[in-house]
Amino acid sequence: MINVLEVRQLSKKYTKVLAADKVSFDVKKGEIFALIGPNGAGKTTTIRMIATLITPTEGDALVNGFSIIKDSAKVRENITYLPDEAGAYKTMTGKGYLEFMAGIFTTDAIIAKEYIAFATEICGLGDRLKDKISSYSRGMIRKLLLSRAVMTKPALAILDEPTSGLDIINALEIRKMIKTLASQGMSFLISSHNMLEIEYVSDRVGIISKGKLLIVGNTQELKEKYNAVNLEEVFERVVTDHEVL
């Protein structure tokens, strides 16, 4: 299967902290890959490098064959990124926001309309899209942003804590939506510290701790390998083994 994302020895060092240390993994077409780890593990740093927001100190990553260092503009045409706890422009209406973002991704009015129609359909906000975002609940904003992140049907959608702030019902809807879109060929790179969510939604996971990607594998395989009931136990054992070593 074709690799949509190839991460090779990606490192990021801040003044004193090595936030990502030679991280390598691949994401295939139509695959949901999850980076899991505690707060401060290096998930967001890795994701931000892939989203071309920050420059790696070492290594590279290819999105659809384009380097995040050399072809960052091309990379941005192939991805969308949803940051954790992101907001939206409060003075805009939901529809206005979708129109604005569609205009950023394309100058073709017909394609933009298609993007907006798709986002309107999947966000499920109905008539509330005509209201100002300032009147939205946190869950509504998250749904709007998620629909924005997938409306262009990018080769790779990068979602940082996609269901943070959502109630159980909304979170379930979002997970289903991600799975449906993946089955249609969209690839996802998801970051979360909610291991149970990841276990349900992802095809493969990468466990990251203290900037190092410790292990990558299929959820079921990992559970069998570590004789664990769930992904939380796998995570605990992987991190403990790594610390012992």
Added chain:
Amino acid sequence: MKFFNLFKKEVRELLTIQTIMTMLISLLAFYSIGNLMGGVVDDLEEKATEITICDFDNTEFTQGIMDTMRAAKATVKTVELKSDDYVAELKELGLTELIVIPEGFTDMIMNQNKLGEIQYFSTLDTLSTSGTISKAGSLAGVEIIQDAVKKTLLLEKYNCADERLLETSVIVNETTIVGDKSAQASATELSGYATMQGIFVPIVIFILILYASQMIISAISTEKIDKTLETLLSAPVSRISVLSAKMLAAAVVAALNAIVYMFGFRYFMDGMVGGTVEGSSDLGAIIAELGLKLQSTDYIFLGIQMFLTILIALSASLILGALAKDVKSAQSLIMPIMFLAMIPYMLTMFVDIATLSPVVRTVIYAIPFTHTFTAIDNIIFAKDALFWGGVAYQLVVLCLCMYFAVRIFTSDKIFTISLSFGKKGKKRNAGAAE
């Protein structure tokens, strides 16, 4: 007890290190400005006791007047003029004020039963109040001459003690010099009009600087805090486009404000002051003749200066906005710009910057906003070198600010730098941990 707990929490929330630092910097700024102004006022007071006289009459009576001046603790300096072109002579002697007592002055009063006439020349070269203060000495000298003549006429000639009987003792022919032009008009009245212009424009500039800065700091910091900037910069759009759009939008809004304020200013001047001027003889024509009224081209030059200042404020605010960590720190980030605008704003109202000591003058001129606050003074009094030098300096500062703003915006720093006043202090790498 519960109230005390609540009160303590509120004080802690409000009295942060940022707040304390702001207060200390304010105190330091006001102390420095106060000291500077104090020094200038002392110099002006010293200058205000100086009276320069050219006594063509040179009689016992005029010598007596000068003795009266000296008795009033004035420093009387006498000069000799070689030609009738007093304006040229004044310039050659490097004087800003001069009282000329013409030949036959005593004779006219004592023997011909005519009013005495003197000439008072003064130069108008600044809109700051220091210009008016420095003229106090010569104006007092004119009053002393009037009083002396009055007393002589009343006591020696008419033997009468009621001063009210003589309304006018001496006719004072005032000539005001502005650059190469001069006109028969009172410097006090003219400077009153000019000062009105000089007071209103700095207020507009001060408001615009703060308005534009607040606008861009809040725009950048909100985008950063809400992470809408991350969304935008991961989309297929160049960072320079995002930056330019923000700058241009803020500049357009600020320029609109500038235009509205400038129209308001014109109406204000034409309505309030213009009416007064037109009502008082032909002072309006003299103001125009001396170039004290801003012309259309002057408004364009002033507009250029204002626009440059706004752009500098915007580009500096881009850098400051990028340092915001949260809403509270974003609010504090306006402080450096506020101080840099407040110092020249207050100084230029009271002091002619050109008269300050070289070190202080250099420091004040190093603040880019100073050149806009002095712009109207420089335009009216044709201080072209200062005006265009200021524009050139502002362009350099603008380029530097833009360079750093672009550097921050096109690098990781836009996401990683933040200004922290906590125990760790200094800049830190936000997001480094995650």
